Ligand code: OXD
């Protein structure tokens with residue numbers, strides 16, 4: 001498919017190492033994809049689902065020891081350890097290649113090597129970057145065909161250039177003690193071995209579009225962020241864009257595909273999805289920030305997705321979708337997961353492929369007793385999404401009015417607050433945190449700091465990443481405002497106070513009003529919060545203005561506890577934390593102590 005000598009010699013070298021029976025180039029054609037689906041069905045790698053109810057849909061099960069990303073086995077291999085920083089696992093590149101090469105040696109024996117040329121971003125656009133993934137897995141090929149732009153045009157766009165990200169993946173024997181997800185940012189290389197689970201093996205996603213891209217972004221003056229991108233359309237047709245970063249389990253996909261509350265829908269408000277997971281962001285000619293979603297599909301968590309929580313996501317999965325580790329309903333050959341509906345299948349296989357008895361389900365042992373694995377997934381095409389933005393394929397991206405950070409905090413963070421400026425906003429992002437929801441009754445949440453939701457995804461030293469944010473701020477004459485939200489505040493009985501889901505639009509509208517200078521705010525020790533009357537609660541039954549007041553209170557004592565925890569975290573990040581962020585921390589502490 002190409003005469004590019006850099007590509008050909010690399011493939012030759014890798015093939016000599018892994019020793020496949022054959023090398024197959026993936027050309028992006030439907031014909032080739034269909035043949036691969038048929039082959040995967042014949043070996044049991046895929047199960048073809050009911051084509052009347054779920055046309056083009058398939059089920060896959062990963063090995064039971066291989067159901068999630070493995071942060072403990074994910075490495076950033078820079079020549080100097082301090083360039084990877086203390087938050088990442090580090091290995092010396094030379095030693096790492098040696099270890100990996102032993103595992104790769106002959107690992108494709110008896111198998112084919114699939115060569116996947118893919119583009120993150122619209123092929124040929126200024127934002128786009130090219131990768132080539134070599135894999136021994138048809139499942140990976142079929143997922144990459146959904147999640148990225150694959151095919152001949154990518155190779156044409158690359159031409160004779162050596163500017164692409166190399167990715168070598170081998171499921172090998174899926175031995176978890178020998179599982180490695182390694183990044184060599186100085187060599188534009190990703191190596192993944194002994195896993196077949198999406199986040200570890202779809203190398204365009206977390207490995208390239210976040211870890212390697214964050215490194216490239218710092219070098220080249222742009223940003224790769226773990227953010228959704230959405231557009232809010234006003235009744236007059238104006239659309240304003242927001243990007244938002246949340247740690248896992250905070251409803252990112254739900255927010256990206258939000259359905260406005262009834263009164264807002266009737267008034268003509270709409271929400272459009274540009275992306276649900278990753279944003280690549282550059283400064284535009286007009287001095288604003290512009291964002292694209294480099295992906296072409298959604299790799300969403302299935303459990304909890306239903307007609308109420310996220311009808312758009314559910315519709316997105318109805319055609320051409322690959323389901324991974326969900327429950328297989330044998331009566332009608334469809335799929336099911338916890339939280340889809342209250343009607344679990346009576347004749348079904350669980351995510352392990354064993355006969356499943358729904359009556360034995362025990363919330364305290366989800367992995368052991370559920371039909372679908374808690375981290376089971378759907379891989380769905382973006383074009384299937386009913387609320388996909390018309391700007392999804394935009395070459396220049398969408399202009400950001402606001403950047404929103406969020407976390408899951410029972411008490412500390414108010415419903416929403418606005419940072420004072422870009423530097424303070426960077427600080428707000430750097431102290432992002434979520435409380436883990438322990439399954440055991442009464443267990444207290446443990447705070448995990450997850451700066452900009454990038455803790456597992458920064459491809460270099462976290463302190464340098466904070467510095468990059470501050471440096472970017474100096475290059476954006478018309479920077480978006482930076483906010484923080486918390487949908488998860490609870491009352492004394494532990495019930496959520498804010499209804500969340502579609503009603504989050506009410507908060508987004510205040511955020512956008514602030515960006516336009518249309519509404520006042522109240523200054524507090526942590527930043528600006530709304531006046532309670534400025535959050536529109538029309539049509540909400542259980543929320544009064546007093547509820548909003550409660551949601552906006554700031555408890556100095558719990559914030560001071562947080563300050564202590566932030567100091568510990570900064571110390572852990574190490575001596576590259578910029579002085580400006582320590583200044584912001586000192587201001588926060590002083591404000592709270594007044
Ligand atoms: C994801 C994640 O899968 O952030 O998107 O873990």
Ligand code: MN
Nearest residue numbers: 226276277278
């Ligand atoms: Mn993610």
